[in-house]
Structures are given as C-alpha cells and as structure tokens.
Amino acid sequence: xxxxxxxxxxxxxxxxxxxxxxxxERVFLMGEDVGRYGGAFAVSKGLLQEFGPDRIMDVPLSExxxxxxxxxxxxxxxxxxxxxxxxNFSLLAMDQLFNNAATLLHMSGGQLNVPVIIRMxxxxxxxxxxxxxxxxxxxxxxxxxxxxxxxxxxxDARGMLLGALESLDPVILFEYTSMLNLEKExxxxxxxxxxxxxxxxxxxxxxxxxxxxxxxxxxxxAAEALEKEGIKAEVIDLRVLRPLDEATFLASxxxxxxxxxxxxxxxxxxxxxxxxSRIMEKAFFDLDAPVERLCGVEVPIPYPKxxxxxxxxxxxxxxxxxxxxxxx
Amino acid sequence: MGTKANSSLDANLGQNLLKQxxxxxxxxxxxxxxxxxSKIRGFLHLYVGEEAVAVGVVQALNxxxxxxxxxxxxxxxxxxxxxxxxxMAEMYGKQEGCSKGxxxxxxxxxxxxxxxxxxxxxxxxxxxxxxxxxxxxxxNKKNITSCFFGEGAAAEGEFHESLNLAALWxxxxxxxxxxxxxxxGTALKYTHSMEDLEKKGEAYGIRxxxxxxxxxxxxxxxxxxxxxxxxxxxxxxFLVCKTYRFRAHSMFDAELYREKSEVEEWKKKDPIPKFxxxxxxxxxxxxxxxxxxxxxVEQEIENSVAFAENGTWEEASNLTRFVYSELKQP
Ligand SMILES: Cc1ncc(C[n+]2csc(CCOP(=O)(O)OP(=O)(O)O)c2C)c(N)n1
Numbered sequence: 001x002x003x004x005x006x007x008x009x010x011x012x013x014x015x016x017x018x019x020x021x022x023x024x025e026r027v028f029l030m031g032e033d034v035g036r037y038g039g040a041f042a043v044s045k046g047l048l049q050e051f052g053p054d055r056i057m058d059v060p061l062s063e064x065x066x067x068x069x070x071x072x073x074x075x076x077x078x079x080x081x082x083x084x085x086x087x088n089f090s091l092l093a094m095d096q097l098f099n100n101a102a103t104l105l106h107m108s109g110g111q112l113n114v115p116v117i118i119r120m121x122x123x124x125x126x127x128x129x130x131x132x133x134x135x136x137x138x139x140x141x142x143x144x145x146x147x148x149x150x151x152x153x154x155x156d157a158r159g160m161l162l163g164a165l166e167s168l169d170p171v172i173l174f175e176y177t178s179m180l181n182l183e184k185e186x187x188x189x190x191x192x193x194x195x196x197x198x199x200x201x202x203x204x205x206x207x208x209x210x211x212x213x214x215x216x217x218x219x220x221x222a223a224e225a226l227e228k229e230g231i232k233a234e235v236i237d238l239r240v241l242r243p244l245d246e247a248t249f250l251a252s253x254x255x256x257x258x259x260x261x262x263x264x265x266x267x268x269x270x271x272x273x274x275x276x277s278r279i280m281e282k283a284f285f286d287l288d289a290p291v292e293r294l295c296g297v298e299v300p301i302p303y304p305k306x307x308x309x310x311x312x313x314x315x316x317x318x319x320x321x322x323x324x325x326x327x328x
Numbered sequence: 329m330g331t332k333a334n335s336s337l338d339a340n341l342g343q344n345l346l347k348q349x350x351x352x353x354x355x356x357x358x359x360x361x362x363x364x365x366s367k368i369r370g371f372l373h374l375y376v377g378e379e380a381v382a383v384g385v386v387q388a389l390n391x392x393x394x395x396x397x398x399x400x401x402x403x404x405x406x407x408x409x410x411x412x413x414x415x416m417a418e419m420y421g422k423q424e425g426c427s428k429g430x431x432x433x434x435x436x437x438x439x440x441x442x443x444x445x446x447x448x449x450x451x452x453x454x455x456x457x458x459x460x461x462x463x464x465x466x467x468n469k470k471n472i473t474s475c476f477f478g479e480g481a482a483a484e485g486e487f488h489e490s491l492n493l494a495a496l497w498x499x500x501x502x503x504x505x506x507x508x509x510x511x512x513g514t515a516l517k518y519t520h521s522m523e524d525l526e527k528k529g530e531a532y533g534i535r536x537x538x539x540x541x542x543x544x545x546x547x548x549x550x551x552x553x554x555x556x557x558x559x560x561x562x563x564x565x566f567l568v569c570k571t572y573r574f575r576a577h578s579m580f581d582a583e584l585y586r587e588k589s590e591v592e593e594w595k596k597k598d599p600i601p602k603f604x605x606x607x608x609x610x611x612x613x614x615x616x617x618x619x620x621x622x623x624x625v626e627q628e629i630e631n632s633v634a635f636a637e638n639g640t641w642e643e644a645s646n647l648t649r650f651v652y653s654e655l656k657q658p
Binding site: 027033058060061064088092297300304307 | 585
C-alpha cells in the first residue's frame with residue numbers, strides 16, 4: 001500500500017513545475033509575474049531564486065508576443081512552459097495558438113513539432129466579474145492540433161504537466177484558481193498522468209455524472225449526498241477535452257443507462273454539447289432516460305456573489321437534478 | 329514647468345482640486361477597510377499616490393469629452409464627478425451601483441458623464457478610445473477622448489496598434505500613460521527595452537510629453553497644453569505621467585518585488601500634502617478651510633457607505649438581463 005500525502009492544489013502544481021525543470025534542461029517557465037512577484041497566484045514562488053532568471057522568465061504584458069515566442073522556442077528545440085496568467089488574457093494570444101501552434105505540424109506535412117505547454121489559471125467563483133470569469137475550455141477544445149487538458153483534481157495538478165512534457169504537440173492546461181488553497185490527499189508516489197485518458201473518479205451504477213475542471217469535486221460531493229439517498233452515481237472526470245477519450249464515458253453510460261453532463265461553461269456549443277452528441281451517436285440504445293445537462297447560464301458573469309453563484313451549477317443543483325432524473 | 333499656471337490658479341479651483349484628491353484618497357482607504365470586512369470582494373486596485381494624475385488631467389476636459397480607464401479607475405471616476413454613493417454601492421455589488429452592481433470595482437460606468445469605464449483587460453480600451461475619437465471626427469463633434477492606462481499596457485500590441493491608428497487617422501485622443509513603475513510586480517526595466525516611454529509616442533509621429541505625475545500643477549499645465557493641441561489640430565497626444573502607487577497592486581499582493589524604503593522615498597513626494605502646502609503658502613486656502621474640506625469628505629464617505637449598506641440585491645431572476653438590448657432601434 002502506498003502512503004498518502006496531504007497537499008494543496010497550489011503545492012501540487014508547483015511540485016510538477018519544479019520536477020519538470022529538474023528533469024529536462026530544455027524546460028523553462030515564462031509568464032507575467034512568474035519570477036519576482038512569485039506568480040500571480042504564488043504557484044511559482046521561490047522558483048526564480050532556485051532556478052535563476054534564464055529558466056524563470058518574467059515577461060512584459062505582451063500575451064501574443066510571448067506565447068508566440070514560446071511556440072518559436074519549441075520549434076527550435078526548447079520545452080517552454082508558458083504561463084498565461086489567466087485564461088481571460090489568452091484571448092490576446094489566440095492567433096498564435098490557433099494559427100501557429102495548432103497548424104504547423106500539419107501545414108509542414110509533418111516536419112515541424114511544437115512541444116509547447118501553455119498553463120492558464122481559469123474558473124469562475126471569485127467575484128471577478130465578466131472579463132475575468134471566462135470558461136474557454138470549449139473554444140480551445142474546438143481546435144484540432146491542440147491537446148486540451150483540464151486539471152480538475154490534485155492528482156492531476158501533480159501529474160498532468162509531467163504527462164504534457166512527454167508530448168510532441170502543443171498542450172493547453174486549464175488550472176482552476178478557486179482550488180489553489182484546497183487541501184486533499186493524493187498517493188505519495190503520484191507522478192506522470194496519462195494525458196490521453198479520462199478517469200472514473202467514483203464508481204456507481206445508477207447514473208453517470210460526466211464533468212471536468214471544477215465540476216469534478218462538485219460532482220463527487222453531489223455523489224456522496226446522493227449515496228445517502230440510495231442513489232449510486234458514477235463520476236467521470238473527462239480530463240482531456242481534446243482529443244476526447246470517448247471510450248471511458250461511453251462505457252460508463254452503457255453501465256448506468258443515464259447521464260448528466262456538468263460544466264461551468266456556457267451551454268451552447270460547449271463541451272457538454274459534444275459529449276451528448278457522442279452519446280446519441282454511439283450509446284443511444286443503452287439509455288433509459290434522456291441525457292441532461294447542467295451548464296453555465298448564458299450571461300457574462302456578474303460581480304455580486306449571489307448572481308455569480310446563480311450563473312454556474314452548484315452541488316445542490318446537481319443533487320436536485322439527479323433526483324428528478326432518477327425518480328421522476 | 330508651471331509659472332504661468334501657478335500664477336493664474338484660481339483659489340476656488342485650487343480648493344476644489346485639493347478636495348478631489350483628498351476625496352479619492354480617503355474614499356479608497358475606506359474601500360480597503362470595507363474589503364477587509366468582506367463587504368467588497370473580487371479585485372480592488374487602489375490608486376493611492378497617483379491622485380494628481382486623474383485630478384490634473386480630468387479638470388482640463390469638458391463635459392462633452394469622453395473618458396476611458398482601467399480597473400484602477402476609482403480616481404478617474406470621482407474626478408469626473410461621479411457620485412461616491414453609486415461607486416461604493418457598485419463595489420458592494422448592490423443594484424443601486426453605477427453599473428447596477430454587475431461590474432464591481434473594476435467596471436465603473438456612467439454614460440451621463442461620458443465615463444466609459446473600467447476595463448479590466450490591460451490595453452483593451454485603447455482601441456475603443458481611438459474609435460470613439462474617430463466617431464467624433466466623423467460626426468464633426470468638437471469633443472476629445474481621453475484614455476488612461478499604465479506603463480505595463482504600453483507593452484501590449486493594442487497600445488502600438490492604437491497609437492499608430494490614432495496618428496494615421498488624425499483623431500483627437502489624449503493617451504495618458506500612468507507610469508507608476510510597476511506592472512503588478514514587474515518593474516519598468518523588465519518590461520520595456522526603453523524606459524523613456526514618451527519616445528514610443530514620438531515614434532508614431534505623435535506629440536509626446538513626460539511630466540512629474542506627483543505634482544498636480546505640472547500635470548494641470550501639461551494636460552492643458554495637450555488638450556489645447558488636440559482641440560486645435562484634431563490630432564492625438566501622448567502624455568506620460570511619472571507617478572507611483574503607494575499601496576499593493578491589488579488586495580492579493582504581498583509586494584515581494586520592491587523595497588519598503590523605495591515606497592517610503594516616494595511617499596515623500598505625496599501629491600496631496602504638496603499641493604495643500606502650496607495653496608496655504610500662496611494664501612489660496614486657509615487651514616480652517618482645509619479642515620472643513622476634510623470634514624466634508626469624511627461625511628461624503630460615511631454617506632456613501634451608508635448608501636451602499638442600504639442598497640438592495642438584484643433578484644436572481646433578473647440574471648440574464650443586459651445580455652441583449654432591451655431598447656429597440658428608433
Ligand atoms: C491582457 C491582460 N494581461 C494581464 C492582466 C493582469 N494584470 C492586471 S493589471 C496588470 C498590471 C498592469 O500594469 P500597468 O499597465 O502598468 O497598470 P497599473 O496596474 O500599474 O496601473 C496585470 C498584469 C490583465 N488584466 N490583462
């Protein structure tokens with residue numbers, strides 16, 4: 001039996017970055033305020049002192065420029081980890097990510113690889129209002145050529161970056177700032193995560209809760225509450241939003257015959273749109289009930305707490321929804 | 329700089345500007361207090377130390393002129409004449425706030441005062457400023473657009489695109505760069521290859537001036553000249569105000585990146601005591617009047633907190649309002 005260790009999501013992210021820097025001398029971290037400030041969210045605190053300014057690079061507010069430079073450095077043999085402070089600012093770097101990172105391998109007929117890793121703080125729930133509360137997972141997951149990962153657990157905070165480091169293709173990591181201080185236990189020997197696979201986080205037989213990101217702990221909490229009412233929910237953490245691992249969630253749906261997809265992103269043209277379509281295409285006859293979704297309300301996220309909470313699914317919403325689906 | 333402006337400073341104007349600076353300072357200090365009591369949440373970026381810039385520039389504008397600012401915009405909003413009540417209520421998230429509580433501290437708007445916000449994406453409002461000035465030009469309006477941003481923003485592509493467009497199209501924009509030497513925790517020397525930022529404006533053929541942003545009189549004079557130039561020529565102007573923020577970047581900042589002694593040095597240049605001393609020395613104000621102004625400000629701030637406390641929460645059933653317009657095209 002391996003022992004467990006208790007750590008925060010922030011500590012897990014930092015352990016992974018340190019390990020990557022130690023493991024591979026081509027790795028360097030660049031981003032706004034990653035060095036002297038200690039990281040906007042204190043994830044990289046102390047790394048400048050440990051690794052020096054060549055490997056921990058503070059960059060100006062030039063998202064398109066430094067993201068593109070990360071892509072260029074990857075083309076020329078480095079393994080850059082580019083931190084875009086938050087996903088909200090990644091919009092300024094979209095051209096580099098979509099027109100360069102995602103296409104160079106294909107346009108060059110397979111000659112060029114772009115092994116760049118882009119880390120972005122994301123998520124809703126800190127009352128930061130409309131411009132700072134975006135859930136852009138569906139945007140990124142739309143683009144062939146990118147590998148899009150959602151870091152929904154501490155285990156993945158510890159290991160996904162290391163998995164990404166083994167990829168020859170560009171990897172986008174969505175990290176969730178509302179979980180940074182959250183402490184959880186993970187196995188002491190946690191390490192590299194297989195970034196091609198989803199994961200069953202909790203087994204159940206009555207319904208599949210399919211989710212990612214901040215939805216994972218919410219669904220696990222909901223599943224616990226449902227257990228007390230005699231409902232056994234299975235929780236699927238998608239983890240990799242592109243290319244999707246459909247085998248895992250389809251197998252779950254074939255077992256439970258019911259599915260609810262949960263995400264913070266706006267409902268239309270979302271990750272859940274895609275999951276539901278795949279279930280329709282490939283597991284329709286296994287269903288006992290229509291698939292349902294709980295998603296973000298289609299509104300720019302407002303500042304006040306009560307309106308912000310009303311904008312995204314809460315644990316109680318998941319519990320209520322499942323009860324309705326199972327005992328109509 | 330300054331003899332002309334100094335000698336012509338009207339006592340009423342001087343008193344009014346001093347009061348504005350004190351109001352901004354005390355309002356923000358109170359906001360920080362309310363933040364620690366969790367009355368205000370999210371991001372709160374304070375302007376403390378930089379007041380002379382907003383007050384000095386905004387007083388040079390008239391009511392028809394357009395203003396745009398960043399997430400550090402309480403000072404600009406107050407200098408523009410926004411009511412402290414609706415700003416405080418906005419920061420509380422109450423529906424009586426200037427943006428109905430939807431925006432919070434970073435998104436103050438008041439279209440009746442031609443105050444177009446509170447933009448929280450660094451550099452995001454510079455192209456908007458160019459467009460508003462372009463509209464004025466197309467409509468043969470005489471107003472100008474003024475746009476405030478930090479020196480960090482001057483590293484964004486949007487800054488460079490905006491300056492080029494403004495110069496190319498010859499539109500009346502006043503770009504005001506508030507160079508407080510830090511973009512969050514990254515010092516000027518780590519973000520700019522060339523620290524004399526006004527040269528960036530010159531490179532686009534824009535008339536550019538740098539001024540001591542801790543000195544209200546200097547800012548007033550520079551702003552007056554800039555505004556006059558823009559009104560006469562219809563062309564843009566780039567004004568760099570050298571200033572300093574005395575407090576953290578936001579309420580989350582541990583300030584690991586600068587020495588306390590540096591902050592203390594800059595506090596000696598505090599624009600408020602400096603301007604107050606000047607007014608006293610020139611007999612443009614009496615100590616009794618200063619005391620009265622300070623008491624008035626305290627009262628206004630108390631009122632704003634009471635107003636915010638008494639404000640109401642918007643019904644959650646209204647959540648999806650303001651996604652699309654409720655008005656129809658005339
Ligand atoms: C495009 C973008 N990148 C990053 C951020 C995060 N951020 C907010 S303020 C700030 C520093 C901006 O510095 P500066 O432009 O000098 O203005 P100041 O805050 O000093 O007034 C940063 C990095 C942001 N809001 N938008």
